[in-house]
Amino acid sequence: MTTSCTWDAVLTWRSRQQWLHRPAEAADPVAVVERLAGVQAQVTSAAEQAVAARRPEPGSGGEDVRAAVRERRLVKTWAARGTLHLLEARQAPAHLALIGAARTWEQGSWQKTFVTLAQMEKLAAAAHEALDGRVLTREELTTAVVEHAGDPDLAEHLASGWGTVLKPLAWQGVLVHGPSAEDRRVTFTRPDTFVPGWTGLPDPAEAARVLIPAYLGAYGPASAVTFDQWLCRGASRKAALRQWFAGLLADGVLAEVDVEGERLFARAGDLEALAGAADFDAVRLLPAFDQFVLGPGTADPRVVPPEHRAKVSRAGGWISPVVAYRGRVAGVWDGAEVTLFDERVPKDGIEAEQRRLKLI
Structure with missing residues (x-):
């Protein structure tokens, strides 16, 4: 039943x-x-x-x-x-295992735009060796990988702030972010030598x-x-x-x-x-990129009113801070300024959240 x-x-x-x-x-x-x-x-x-x-x-x-x-x-x-x-x-x-199961870096269009599968294999082997028990900045990792792989063409792709060619390495369990350097630069390291109890990536079905x-x-x-x-x-x-x-x-x-x-x-x-779900009527002011929105996705009309989606999912991939009420996005906010989509949202609930966040 x-x-x-x-x-x-x-x-x-x-x-x-x-x-x-x-x-x-x-x-x-x-x-x-x-x-x-x-x-x-x-x-x-x-x-x-x-x-x-x-x-x-x-x-x-x-x-x-x-x-x-x-x-x-x-x-x-x-x-x-x-x-x-x-x-x-x-x-x-x-x-990582379940995302990696899609093998998106093996697609012809991806290889044409970024690096070939052969280059990716060299990159993975070089990064695995370079990061063994070490924490390296992007620049240090790039130098080590290019030297190990003997492929200077990799340098340009590795230098990209978007990390496009590094993402498949994360999804294969080769690297994760390490602690920030003293000058706040991003660093990378190997999860098996950095994360206590790291078990390696499971089979996708197990993941x-x-x-x-x-x-x-x-x-x-x-x-x-x-x-x-x-x-x-x-x-x-x-x-x-x-x-x-x-x-x-x-x-x-x-x-x-x-x-x-x-x-x-x-x-x-x-x-x-x-x-037997109990009602939940509290108002919440949630930050940008909150999982409340990202979990179901901004295209879900039950969570994000379609007529207001452009205010939530904005240019450049920005997800606005939102007013959450009764499980739905009922508005957006920026500092003390709140724009409601649903006028039934209790004003005292908004003010309580603003005080909690020290906005008023």
């Missing part, structure tokens, strides 16, 4: 699953990152603010996040959608058994297509994607849910809570 529920119930349930009700557990930044299946860290301050928005006590929380990175309980690397993320260290191998339930625990119920868009912009091999979900369904880890006529997937253990 398929469980049925409404979108209102789903969205309020997600709010609590994403710890917008600020439970005691959210005092631990590592627990927050794990609960959200990673936190986008393209803008470091936004990642710190995303964690702080869920903490039970006001305060930036930035130092706690930075401490967790220094302690190597959080790992910074390229993950979902090719963007920089903070990942819980034990969960990180599953993220799926970790990451799909983790995603659905914060952003479910959802379709396999929505998961794939979140993971790698829909690049997963479709047969593999179907097999991952079918296996979890057959094993009773996942179940199908009918949400107002849509057949979606949820964790089997969440069905009872979904059916």
Whole structure:
């Protein structure tokens, strides 16, 4: 028998699953990152603010996040959608393995634009050797790789701030970001010699058994297509994607849910809570690039009103700070200025958040 529920119930349930009700557990930044299946860290301050928005006590929380990175309980690397993320260290191998399963760097168009597969193989071997027990800046890594590979053409690609040719190395478990240099330059190192207890990358099917339930625990119920868009912009091999979900369904880890006529997937253990989801009416001011938006994606009309999407997803890939209310984006904000899409949002709730953030 398929469980049925409404979108209102789903969205309020997600709010609590994403710890917008600020439970005691959210005092631990590592627990927050794990609960959200990673936190986008393209803008470091936004990642710190995303964690702080869920903490039970006001305060930036930035130092706690930075401490967790220094302690190597959080790992910074390229993950979902090719963007920089903070990942819980034990969960990180599953993220990287599942993104890497798409093998996007093997596509002809990618090789034509960037480097060939043969060059990528030389690059991976050179980086693996250069980063053995070492932490190198981008410039130091470039010098070491070009010398080892004997291919000066690699230097131009390695120097790109976008890290396009380095991302496949992350997804193969060759490198992660290291601690910032004294002059704040980015550094890289090998996860197996840097991250305590690093287990190496699992088989993609095994990784799926970790990451799909983790995603659905914060952003479910959802379709396999929505998961794939979140993971790698829909690049997963479709047969593999179907097999991952079918296996979890057959094993009773996942179940199908009918949400107002849509057949979606949820964790089997969440069905009872979904059916009896309690209301969550608190207003939250969430930072730029928050997982509340990125998890389901800005194209989800239940979360982001289509007529206001351009205010949320802006030019250059910028995701605006948002007003979250009843599981939906109800506005955007910039400092003390708030633009509401839904006038039912309680003004006292907004003011309470502004005081918490010391905006008023």
